[in-house]
Amino acid sequence: MTRARLSLRATVALWMVPTILFSFGSSWWLTQVNVRELANSAYDRTLDGALRAIEDNISTKSGGLGVELPYALFASLQATSAGTVYFRVSSQDGLVQIGDVALPPAPKLATGVPLFYNAEYLDQNVRIGALRTTLAAPLYGAAQAQDVVIEVAETAASRQAFLDRIGDAAFWRDVVTTFLGLALMMLGIGFALRPLERLRQRFDSRGAEDLSPLDESQLPAEVRPLVQSFNALLLRHAALAGAQRRFLDDASHQLRTPISVLRMQLDYALQTDDPTERRATLEAMRPVIERSTRTTSQMLALARADATTTGQGDPVDPARILSEVARLHLQSARRKGLLMDLDLPELSPTLIGHETLIYEALSNLLDNAIRHSPKGGTIRLALSLDPDGLAIDISDDGPGMSREGLARLGERFRTEGGNGLGLALVQSVAKAHGGRLSARNRDDGGLQVTLKLPQAN
Amino acid sequence: MRNLWLGLVLLLAAVLPGMVHAQTAPDGSATCIAPAQPDGGFDLTCRMLAQVLDGAGILPQPLQRGYMPGGVGAVAFNAMTGTRAAEGNTLVAFSEGTIYNLAKGSFGDHHAGEVRWLAQLAQDYGAIVVRDDAAWADLPALLAAMRKEPQRIAIGGGGTIGGQDWMRGAMTAELAGIDHRKLRFVAFEGAGSCTQALLEGFVQACMNDMGDARTGMDAGKPLRILAVFAPRRLPGDLSDVPTAREQGVPLDWPVMRGVYMGAHVSDQDFAWWQAHLARLMASADYARILERYHLQAKPVTGPALEAEIATLTQTARARLAQLGVP
Known part of the structure; x- marks a missing residue:
């Protein structure tokens, strides 16, 4: 795409070249044609005048054909045309031929209608006006009056010089107006593009942290949508940056709290002399460490899920993962006396993704279900296929979630009894695989969480 | 037969002038027609004849003197062989x-x-005439200018291409x-028209004749x-x-100044005119009038004139062929 590298200015200029050439050429050509017509009609009128003057001066009174030639008119014609004037008067019967007898023969003429045409005489281009007229009386007793052809010619050099002069003037006029127009246009383009330059300066002068939207109200209409889109992008980036900041804050809090608890417990264990007390303290440290470990691994998984791009990975068998996850949590479920019901389809589907992430997500969901289930409750794990893909449902007999909790499902560090990372991780995994996480309080009590993932083609 | 009769009349005219006087003049007033515009050689012929008569x-x-321009004599010739062929008192100038023109067929089928x-x-005699303010002092100068830019120097003359001028x-x-x-040859109805065009600057030189040129100069026309x-x-x-010969152009051009009559003029009228003109051309007055019009005496009538015309016709045909005029 070479076009993309051209500046706007160059693109406009490039498009203007054929436009300008066309308008320039057509203007010049039209001038030539129009002026030629006008000049010919003006010059021909003077020739016509000479024809009529000769016609008026033809006399048959003597019985012969007398012609008084309008020399004064010829002289003024010659003076104005700076050329030579020729004439010929010839009778139809061929007896009379006066003037420039060697002029080229006249074309067929209608009586009384002057005809003007170009011809060559004495190696020069001449313009000839010819008029056929009928004598007032017949000569030498002929039955009817003879026709006489009058021709007046002038050298076309002055006419051509006039046309050339007009042509030159038109040419230079067009050159000047074209270049002036071009210069004005380039100036205009410069003015039109100035807001873009100012926009660039505004971006350049921005602080690195400044993600506030740009005021687009003063910008040209063409640029405004661009800046609006850019503002939307900025807003998304600002939101993401905010979320990341919150995540960092929360994560550091989440990690700092157990660490300070652990340090206090460790200090107490070191100070006490009572072995039983020390052991009890160390025992008390274990769940804290386990929880911190889980939180850390969840955060790492979350970070991994966040960094994953949709549509990549390897073929994964979700039924197998679900079975493994169920087996892994079987022990803790038993401790709470829970019944676990696993429902898998006969034909196992396949999806493209990251097995560890899906494993982690399902493990978190099942862990939540176990933790929130009352003793002796039932947990149902079901994998089903629908036209959109596959759905993994995990339901428990727990208290369910608050309305706000359902609305803000998967938001990080928003917790209803946990570290607030579990559902966030599942959410992130779902997104990373192009899927969706949803939850609802069942009508018969308990929570049903559904993870929908697209199936591999 | 007619020639014989004419010869007899001429003989009678020479021998018995008294008898000629006894004959009656043709009816009505006599007219001499110059078949061109005024002030040319034909006009000169009629003016001279009028003075003599x-x-x-x-x-x-x-x-009476009249003009009948049109094809330097063509229209008049057609009239004198047609509608006016029998007028016994109308004379037409010829050269x-x-x-x-007759030899070339310019007068029609005549x-x-x-x-x-x-x-x-x-x-x-033929002459080359320019305006007296012209740049050419002599014939070689004019010819040199013509050689350089032939189309810039318009030569005028009576008659069209193939005509005498x-x-x-x-x-x-x-x-x-x-x-x-x-x-560039520009045709006119006689030397008078050409002189007018010359003075107007429309042509640069005229193929006129000595008599009309000098007579024009006598009348104040600025010619050379x-x-x-x-x-x-x-x-x-x-x-x-x-002469042209002196200036390197070996060409002589004698010009006839004469009159003819219609085809059907009666022998009697023709004889009357012939006898009177022959007598008058021998007079001292005649010589004086010729001098006034700068013409040379050359009285010819009868068979001698017919022979002269036959010779001229042959010369004309030969020269036309030589110049490639159809």
Whole structure:
């Protein structure tokens, strides 16, 4: 795409070249044609005048054909045309031929209608006006009056010089107006593009942290949508940056709290002399460490899920993962006396993704279900296929979630009894695989969480 | 047969002048027609004839003069062989150009034998005339200018291409080594029209004749005669004009000044005119009038004139063929 590298200015200029050439050429050509017509009609009128003057001066009174030639008119014609004037008067019967007898023969003429045409005489281009007229009386007793052809010619050099002069003037006029127009246009383009330059300066002068939207109200209409889109992008980036900041804050809090608890417990264990007390303290440290470990691994998984791009990975068998996850949590479920019901389809589907992430997500969901289930409750794990893909449902007999909790499902560090990372991780995994996480309080009590993932083609 | 009869009349006229006087003049007033615009050689012929006749007092009324331009004699010739063929008191001026045009067929479907050639009244010689403010002092200067830019110098003359004046110009050009087809020749109804165009600056030179040119100058026209196409300089006050031969163009161009009559003029009327003109041309008055019009005496009538015309016709045909005019 070479076009993309051209500046706007160059693109406009490039498009203007054929436009300008066309308008320039057509203007010049039209001038030539129009002026030629006008000049010919003006010059021909003077020739016509000479024809009529000769016609008026033809006399048959003597019985012969007398012609008084309008020399004064010829002289003024010659003076104005700076050329030579020729004439010929010839009778139809061929007896009379006066003037420039060697002029080229006249074309067929209608009586009384002057005809003007170009011809060559004495190696020069001449313009000839010819008029056929009928004598007032017949000569030498002929039955009817003879026709006489009058021709007046002038050298076309002055006419051509006039046309050339007009042509030159038109040419230079067009050159000047074209270049002036071009210069004005380039100036205009410069003015039109100035807001873009100012926009660039505004971006350049921005602080690195400044993600506030740009005021687009003063910008040209063409640029405004661009800046609006850019503002939307900025807003998304600002939101993401905010979320990341919150995540960092929360994560550091989440990690700092157990660490300070652990340090206090460790200090107490070191100070006490009572072995039983020390052991009890160390025992008390274990769940804290386990929880911190889980939180850390969840955060790492979350970070991994966040960094994953949709549509990549390897073929994964979700039924197998679900079975493994169920087996892994079987022990803790038993401790709470829970019944676990696993429902898998006969034909196992396949999806493209990251097995560890899906494993982690399902493990978190099942862990939540176990933790929130009352003793002796039932947990149902079901994998089903629908036209959109596959759905993994995990339901428990727990208290369910608050309305706000359902609305803000998967938001990080928003917790209803946990570290607030579990559902966030599942959410992130779902997104990373192009899927969706949803939850609802069942009508018969308990929570049903559904993870929908697209199936591999 | 007619020639024999004419010869008899001539004989009678010479031997018995008294008998001629006894014959009656044709009815009505006599007219001499110059078949061109005024002030040319034809006009000169009629003016001279009028002076001669009026001076002699043989006509009941002064000789009328008329003009009938059109094809340097073509229209008049058609009239005299048609509607006006029988007018016994109408004379039409002719020159050797008339014979050239007849030979070439310029007068239509006519030939020299159709009219009655009455008399050659005088002899003139062709001349090249320019305006007296022209840049060319002599014939070589004009020819040099023509050689350089043939289309810039318009040569005028009576008659069209193939006519006598054109032929004189074309032959002069050829003798000077100029292609006559490159010349600009402008045709006029006689020398008078050409002189007018010359004075108006429309043409640069006229193939006129000595008599009308000098007569025009006498009347105050600002002309300059560059050359006369005569074998040697003309006598008297015309001797200041150099011949074309002197200036390197070996061409003579004698010009006939005569009158003819209609095809059906009665023998009686024709004989009356012939007898009177022959007598008058021998008079001292006649010589004086010729001098006034700068013409040379050359009275020819009868068979001699017919022979002259036959010779001219042959010369014309030969020259036309030589110049490639159809």
